[in-house]
Amino acid sequence: MTISPLSSAIDAQPSLREMIGQKLMLDFRYFCETGDASNCRQPMTQLPPSLQKLLQKYQIGGVILFAENVQGTEQIVNLTKELQKSSQTPIFISIDQEGGRVARINRAEATSFTGNMSIGATYPQHGDKYATEVATVIAKELSSLGINVNFAPTVDVNANPLNPVINVRSFGEDPNRVAKLGAAQVKAFENRGVISALKHFPGHGDTQVDSHTGLPKVGHSLSQIKQRDLLPFAHIIQAQQPGMVMTAHIQYPALDSNTIINSKGERMIRPATMSRAIMHKLLREEMDYQGVTITDALDMAGISDFFTPIDAVVETFKAGVDIALMPIPVRTPSDIEKFELFFDAILTAVSEGKLQQQEVASSYHRIMRLKARIAKFQSSPTTAIAKATLGNPQHRQLEAELALAAITNVKNDGLLPIKPKAGQHIHLIMPDRQKATAMKQALQQATSASIKVTITSLQAYKPERAQRFIADADVVISAHASPQQSAAEIGGMDDVAELKSYELSKHAQPKALLKLMQYAHSHKKASIFISLRAPYEISKYAQYNQAVLASYAYNVDVTEKNDVRGPAYTALANVILGNAEALGRLPVSIDMESLKK
Template sequence: MMEQNQSGRSLLKQMTLREKIGQMLLCGFHGTEASGDIERLLTEVPIGGVIYFARNVESPEQVERLSKGLQHIARGRGNLPLWISIDQEGGMVARITEGISLMPGQMAIAAAGSLEDAYEAARISGLELKSMGINMNFAPVLDINNNPANPVIGVRSFGEEPEAVAEFGVHTIRGLQDACLAATAKHFPGHGDTDIDSHLDLPVIAHGRERVERVELVPFRAAIAAGVDAMMSAHIYFPALEPQRLPVTLSPAVLSGLLRKELGYEGLIVTDCMEMDAIAVHYGTVEAAVMAVEAGADLVLISHTAKLQRESFGALVQAVESGRISEKRIDESVLRLLTYKAKRGLLRMDADEPAAVAGREKDNAMSLAAAAPEQAERVERGDRSHLDVARRISENSITLVRDEEGMLPLKLERTLVITVATEVTTIADEQLVQAPTLGSALADCGLEVVDLTVSPEDVASDSARLLQAAEAEGVKQIVVGTYNAVNPSGDPQRRLIGRLNRLGKPVAVVALRSPYDLLAIPDASVYVAAYESRPLAMQSIARALTGQIPFAGKLPVSLK
């Protein structure tokens, strides 16, 4: 890192203020091609990078073309190569789901219990993302999910034990960074003990400093010790850490004080999206972008609106020109950004080769990469060996919580299977492709199935139809796949299962996302936690229910 840092200083001295501030912006856009709004933005503003969402994805091949196109535009303007980032956590939060080796999510990985598999899942994901030109992943989630009512973290977490979250997090960081991706620990200093989604409002965590040290900070300290490239700030207010009512993203006391000075973190600080309501409603995205840089952020994430991106850039330039922010403060962040771009292969270390940046010759500096970062070898996305890792983790994650009736494995009898369909419960989920039903997966395992699907909002109106199917004389056993029944909106699912239990037929409940559903259905005598409803998870659930594989998972959270 020392050589990259020295060369970064050489380049920094030759950059204009606009070039430097541009490096501090990470922008989202609409579309699947390197044209239109994003081409105009890259032409007008020397931004440091972009973020992909599902709206930017059609296929891995298209994403690879898009990445190359964006880097080509930046290079053609004489700008530095871009960070190309994504939220590819695995499981229920993944922007690319087809044509790759989609790994199970973090709680499923923790339930499967293998640190080695956690590393390998991250390394494989990193290699496949890298093959598409992506060089920064906003993962792993290091929030400790110890609040069953948390609406936004849940199965995105490795669980409720600080030490376990730290161990799985460190192995994930190493896997991603061994694939030459920048890993990002999020959401500092912890989003796990909230009951409000920061996409929608500003959560407050009122725990004292001692508790935050003992619980929330444990995995983030471990991530720092492991050399994580980036840390994402949470849009959460911690009164114990910040005397003013400021979310962490805007808090000098937390970012510059706690994270930089006390914890000694030297990597990149990136904000969560500044268009989330926790920020936008209370402070305004543009003003908050300036406040975040004042607080110590290096990279400001604005995910959706080109107008806000341009205005934030202008506001930051104005803040420096007016003396509100010193150029020295900007230089501190830009030097880090240049250093880590070099570390991850975006900049070549050619001290004797001049580099053209913004149309001028820059001597004794890091030259621009001639193309998108080179691959040491061509990675076969969706390789069989990669898929085998995903399958092993998925099968080992399925958790039998209770079977008081000895119902499992399921008998080879006519079975009613009701699948409560996947729904978007938070903006983090984005656009979910509906998985195969649990019934179809069980039918593939040889069971005679009556396969019914119902959306969460239609459970109440469809309950008569579902009960009629359950009462049919030929149906001997019932399996219900719930989806976030623990949420306040889950009352119809809970009432339906209560009525099914009164029919006198064996009923097995499978939680297709939140394992906390059992807290809402305490009279479920047969209960299985699966943590997600992706196609691979459905196959694993069916195989476990029919006895083809053992229930090997262990709960990473308490169900008391």
């Protein structure tokens, strides 16, 4: 059943309540009918009557889905149908399905690809081919499930090697390349009826703070900002007016040095999300953006550490942003009562003149025009079509092709390719057992020779045992992934506590890896290093290896018991064993002098 056009809704004079409801996008990642919200970890996979009533009563404009909400193809289809039935007008059903490290749908079902930096590595040889084809596949798969907004592409220019949250989510450090690849993805998403959201405006690429856990500040000059941070946004907006632009919780003094008194009574520079100079004057008046703006999640520490939910939303709307994403948690029936008070407080802000009703109306109409734009693409999803679409052979083939096209041969002192012989011993030093198993299986499948592959997992290993394996090995292959995962990759602010579990490995793994590399080097072993993520780390390890490869990804799919796979590992194995060439090129700069040591 095709969703009818929204011309009547666009032309009608809605009530203030209707307009405010459309300007909110909620998350129902977890929902518990009883108990305390802080302890609720029950995934919302079916829409309960209480949430359906909330959506209907307040005419909420959109929801965001997390991995917990999307646990199986049939379940996702049923959930998106339930969500649409709960709304008088089409509802935005959004997700973060960037590809690579940020992919919410089960990798064994949906095609997740190896991510933006791997696409950037293919650009010198393939141009925007993979950007277009990857976005087309992601859009097809999302559409088949009933999801109509993808918070992608990330068009931040990764100019900081220590960036904890963007890194491989970026196409690279060249703003012109980022602009072209981002434009190709926007066009591909929206040609398939999935609204794209450029993020994170005005740029999160040169920071050392993750806005999930703090408030970053960018000290660039105005000319730097225009030439690097803003360039991709400006190019894409001029090319085709993307459906959405997402804000960054980040301070840019050169764009807006005005201050605000936060909810703690402290004076601070306005974050971009709350800056009218950035979100209205710059984005709308100077850059001529006419689409819908949406905040990054308002529960992130870059906002929630400084502002109450109502203050955050009021300041966001005053800045001219159209949609507040995740403004207040709704996890239990008592949270619904809090939401009702929160909603009334927004209405009061209008009646008291803190928010202008005319601006609220303009925002509402932008949102409804965007919904009308995507309505013509949408029909009720079916499980049969979704199952035939998600992760189908053609999509998996493209995933494998991208993974291989991205592999970059950074250094090779005559070691690669290795021509395996029967009985040859390859020892793997990997971040954890899953990645080690994926690499082991990929190597064994890439050759007909009966090779011996042993494993050291850096998560839990005995140095003496690892050294014995190295001493016995013909070839040592070590791999590392830095920086460690951020909250954006795992899911969101609910996962920040889980990041503490990575702290030990974050500090211990690089030291352990370096010691084992030095041991192999002192024993004159043929050694290969693989950078599995951001390639900046190569300068630290290159001198102890005759060959260095970069994959920009380490996705692992567990398809069956004891069958652990990932497209990057298959591609790496084929390059190492000479079945394919590494034709990718580094999309970011590293210390090349380290390669000569």
